[in-house]
Amino acid sequence: MGVAPILFEQPVHRDDWEGLGNVSKVAKEKYGVSVAADESCRSILDVKSIIYRNLADVINIKIAKFGVIGALEIIEAAKNAGLALMIGGMVETRLAMGFSGHLAAGLGCF
Secondary structure (H helix, E strand, C coil), X not given: CCCCCCEEECCCCCCCHHHHHHHHHHHHHXXXXXXXXXXXXXXXXXXXXXXHCCCCCEEEECHHHHHHHHHHHHHHHHHHCCCEEEECCCCCCXXXXXXXXXXXXXXXXX
């Protein structure tokens, strides 16, 4: 029994937009593996660029990085573009991660 990846999270440097797009294309077309943008997403403008340039399949949402309002804007943009979402964290407390979990469950789009 082998183990097969289903997702690569931020496989390139955060500023390597071309590399992110190339890895996403090869991973999806050749192996059926999605690529999530994480460190490349620092603002709604970054997410819009990722969407417009088709650079990733998934956006990693981190409340501590975006704030609640920023996260909601990014979630809406990603959903409208047909991208998948994942919820993540950095060094949050259990309370903050609990909030992130409730946000993900409440929106039903993760």
